[in-house]
Amino acid sequence: MNSKLKHFTRFESKELGEQLIHSALEYKLDPKKDHQKGAGKRIGCIFLNPSLRTRVSTQLAALNLGMEPIVLNMDKEGWALEMRDGAVMNKGTVEHIKDAAAVLGSYFDLLAIRAFPTLTHRDEDINDFAFGQFLKYSGKPIISLESAIRHPLQSLADQITMKEIFAEKRKPKVVLTWAPHIKAIPHAVANSFAEWTLGMGHELTITHPEGYELDQRFTKGATIETNQAKALEEADFVYVKNWSSFNDYGKILSTDPSWMLTEDSLSHAPKAKVMHCLPVRRNVELSDEILDGNRSLVQTQAQNRIFAAQSVISYLLDS
Ligand SMILES: NCCC[C@H](NC(=O)CCC(=O)O)C(=O)O
Ligand SMILES: NC(=O)OP(=O)(O)O
Numbered sequence: 133m134n135s136k137l138k139h140f141t142r143f144e145s146k147e148l149g150e151q152l153i154h155s156a157l158e159y160k161l162d163p164k165k166d167h168q169k170g171a172g173k174r175i176g177c178i179f180l181n182p183s184l185r186t187r188v189s190t191q192l193a194a195l196n197l198g199m200e201p202i203v204l205n206m207d208k209e210g211w212a213l214e215m216r217d218g219a220v221m222n223k224g225t226v227e228h229i230k231d232a233a234a235v236l237g238s239y240f241d242l243l244a245i246r247a248f249p250t251l252t253h254r255d256e257d258i259n260d261f262a263f264g265q266f267l268k269y270s271g272k273p274i275i276s277l278e279s280a281i282r283h284p285l286q287s288l289a290d291q292i293t294m295k296e297i298f299a300e301k302r303k304p305k306v307v308l309t310w311a312p313h314i315k316a317i318p319h320a321v322a323n324s325f326a327e328w329t330l331g332m333g334h335e336l337t338i339t340h341p342e343g344y345e346l347d348q349r350f351t352k353g354a355t356i357e358t359n360q361a362k363a364l365e366e367a368d369f370v371y372v373k374n375w376s377s378f379n380d381y382g383k384i385l386s387t388d389p390s391w392m393l394t395e396d397s398l399s400h401a402p403k404a405k406v407m408h409c410l411p412v413r414r415n416v417e418l419s420d421e422i423l424d425g426n427r428s429l430v431q432t433q434a435q436n437r438i439f440a441a442q443s444v445i446s447y448l449l450d451s
Contacts, residue, residue, distance in 0.1 A: 155443035170199030176240035193441035237270035249280035251382035287328035304368035310340035311417040313374035339363035
């Protein structure tokens with residue numbers, strides 16, 4: 133494998149973050165300005181899990197650059213994948229990642245992969261095992277479409293959204309708040325939001341019930357506050373997200389409905405804009421009144437996913 137390959141899997145530097153945001157905002161003004169840049173090239177978008185936004189926005193981004201996207205819903209349409217090196221494949225798995233990733237690498241110029249965590253095998257998840265196997269065996273530049281621990285295209289779209297909205301000279305007050313959910317949910321969106329927000333030089337407060345501390349690799353430098361009302365005071369941006377426990381790995385420790393964000397919770401944050409990556413469980417994570425009101429940025433975030441992907445694909449085509 134060529135070790136000099138460039139990938140897009142994580143926050144790398146404030147400088148690159150600023151470059152990608154700038155390029156995304158230029159594409160937003162004129163989506164077809166580089167419509168020949170990817171001519172004759174193909175991107176393979178490989179999904180091991182469901183998706184609406186990532187699937188469609190990444191294809192639109194590639195098409196805007198003249199590139200041909202092909203989607204494989206590997207979880208539903210591909211052979212059952214074996215991920216473990218040296219496995220004796222005499223049970224349910226049909227095709228080894230070593231073979232599948234190499235074939236996909238030979239078909240495409242760029243690959244984009246979605247591989248969620250197990251939420252049961254902590255060591256595999258924190259080392260991004262499944263995603264790492266694609267990196268190891270495909271031999272092509274890879275874009276993360278959400279791995280076990282990161283969702284960098286979402287985070288880039290979130291940074292683009294905050295940059296567009298916040299015109300004041302001072303720094304914005306950014307809060308990431310845990311919200312209730314009925315299922316055990318990955319940490320990737322919350323991890324990445326923290327990684328990018330802190331990396332871009334913003335101050336970040338994270339608020340969650342006791343026991344919901346995130347992996348410190350992503351939250352170092354953030355203020356942790358278990359009193360949600362206190363954390364939300366004077367916030368400019370409130371990012372709402374559920375995640376399962378990290379310390380008690382993959383467990384649901386609370387579904388306390390008082391953590392659902394409402395207008396009442398934002399009574400001391402008159403200017404606060406509210407963000408969520410979607411899909412959102414309405415009236416569980418976030419109330420209708422917020423989602424349908426003028427504080428909500430969720431549609432802008434989703435729109436910006438196209439230009440986040442376009443700036444990243446364009447950057448990798450230049451590499
Ligand atoms: N890609 C955006 C979010 C994906 C995932 N949400 C979910 O699995 C929602 C499932 C549900 O609501 O049943 C998450 O939060 O990491
Ligand atoms: N926000 C996001 O990644 O949405 P999808 O899971 O629908 O792609």
